[in-house]
């Protein structure tokens with residue numbers, strides 16, 4: 361059989377929900393050998409790898425499961441699976457926090473991330489949810505990408521929120537400054553700053569971001585209340601590098617994970633919270649203005665296991 | 676950096692094995708565990724990793740260790756060769772239609788880089804003395820049309836946005852755009868489309884209808900190099916729905932190892948034609964399988980080191 365044929369066969373198997381598959385494996389392993397064994401752990405490993413959790417975090421989680429299994433004598437498939445889920449949810453919950461409450465108005469939210477991760481859309485969704493017209497001001501600090509300002513402006517018009525803009529190519533830090541000042545002058549409760557996408561390895565662009573952060577701090581008298589890394593759920597292990605390097609330029613307060621309405625599971629978030637103790641604060645579940653939700657660890661883990669959707673599950 | 680790790684780990688594996696002799700099964704298996712780790716860290720889909728490892732194993736066991744290489748280098752060479760082979764043969768550019776214009780449709784997930792890549796391809800074709808036109812087929816994303824128009828001005832090519840009859844219908848807008856471009860003497864037409872999730876049946880249906888209307892000669896899936904395991908599902912679904920002719924891997928200018936390329940290539944069997952290396956319209960390059968293989972292994976330029984050994 362050719363490489364491609366074999367791969368196709370493996371994938372066909374993959375198509376039936378893997379929770380069922382895992383449950384079968386767990387049941388089989390427990391019946392035959394009466395304990396959580398290496399074969400079972402290998403199967404669970406694959407499942408977690410497929411969700412982009414990453415090898416290092418997977419190994420740590422499964423080691424914890426192994427210990428728990430021998431200490432508590434986990435016997436039934438449901439016990440094993442729920443122990444695993446509890447472990448994962450606990451990892452995520454440990455650092456969980458809701459959006460900051462600013463000491464005084466305006467609160468400032470700075471959105472950062474690589475190209476195309478969903479910053480602009482998230483900025484618009486957030487502006488709408490934080491009260492929309494009269495309560496929020498959007499700052500178009502992406503002065504680089506083609507029609508980035510127009511994109512945010514269309515959103516602003518749609519949700520009735522003013523957008524502070526300058527012409528293409530101008531200094532993004534100056535736009536950030538203007539936005540904070542405008543928010544204060546107009547008595548807005550929040551200013552949400554959209555920034556240009558950039559890859560975390562571009563040091564000059566990362567300095568530009570650090571400058572935006574400094575200028576906001578100067579204008580506000582305190583650092584921006586939220587500095588959120590906007591992460592595409594379909595990202596793989598590079599997500600960790602993103603969190604590390606963006607965090608070096610601007611100390612992050614959390615993550616916003618977008619595009620969770622697809623089949624991407626966003627497992628890298630586990631590795632990121634483990635290593636950097638960053639909470640997930642928001643999740644994006646669509647392209648519409650209402651498709652932004654607070655993060656819920658339990659729901660997230662269910663979806664990590666391919667069960668249910670994130671959408672509306674918090675209700 | 677990653678290469679350092681893989682090569683060091685392999686050296687540790689082979690510590691007892693001197694520079695000569697054959698690679699034994701046990702040595703190879705131990706070495707392959709390290710290779711597996713490297714491939715997974717590079718985001719190659721775990722099922723692809725499994726298949727790749729089997730092939731590598733078959734090739735490595737019993738192989739004579741060349742006197743010029745250490746066993747660690749020998750294994751890396753085999754792995755790299757195998758990945759290069761799986762990544763596809765010599766570079767393939769755009770397949771031009773015998774009868775111009777060549778219509779090129781770009782599709783993919785939200786934010787993968789379709790609009791930018793359309794402009795980059797137009798830039799490239801123009802450099803080659805052709806007359807490319809751009810067509811806006813994304814009527815959903817706010818200011819998507821404006822984005823394409825700004826890029827078209829940067830490149831210096833016409834951009835068609837569909838006549839009034841299109842009235843918010845993306846299929847119609849694309850079809851009218853292609854018709855207008857053809858009429859105005861374009862010899863290549865690049866059709867940008869809206870980003871969509873492969874599980875969104877309605878949007879996939881729209882894409883199929885667009886294809887049926889504009890009859891593209893090339894259907895390119897634009898894939899972000901930072902994509903994780905999902906790359907395989909995405910590529911498979913777009914392949915099934917759209918019969919892709921090739922792939923474009925974007926955002927390779929960062930530190931993503933780009934295992935997504937291998938997953939997508941493996942599951943579609945389609946060549947990766949170009950890679951995006953930056954945000955500017957001139958930052959698009961032909962794809963090189965050997966470079967991608969080295970990158971996935973985290974080897975970078977260390978490749979030359981092996982060749983010199």
Ligand SMILES: Nc1nc2c(ncn2[C@@H]2O[C@H](COP(=O)(O)OP(=O)(O)OP(=O)(O)O)[C@@H](O)[C@H]2O)c(=O)[nH]1
Pocket residue numbers: 473474475476477478479480481482502505508555556557558590618619620621622643644645646647651785786816870872
């Ligand atoms: N399905 C889905 N699409 C999303 C979500 N969030 C954003 N998008 C889409 O992803 C694409 C990119 O979103 P943007 O908000 O423009 O991303 P960005 O990070 O601002 O991009 P750059 O400014 O170019 O770096 C758009 O097509 C959005 O509609 C989400 O939660 N789900």
Ligand SMILES: Nc1nc2c(ncn2[C@@H]2O[C@H](COP(=O)(O)OP(=O)(O)OP(=O)(O)O)[C@@H](O)[C@H]2O)c(=O)[nH]1
Pocket residue numbers: 475476505557559783784785786787788789790791792813816819868869870871897925926927928950951952953954958
């Ligand atoms: N660094 C880098 N950025 C890129 C590359 N290709 C595209 N981008 C950026 O990625 C972001 C998304 O690109 P777009 O071309 O808008 O992506 P798209 O697929 O058209 O997005 P939607 O239409 O929203 O689905 C933009 O910020 C681009 O500038 C690349 O090769 N390298």
Ligand SMILES: [Mg+2]
Pocket residue numbers: 479480481502508554555556557
């Ligand atoms: Mg943006």
Ligand SMILES: [Mg+2]
Pocket residue numbers: 789790791813816819867868869870
């Ligand atoms: Mg686009």
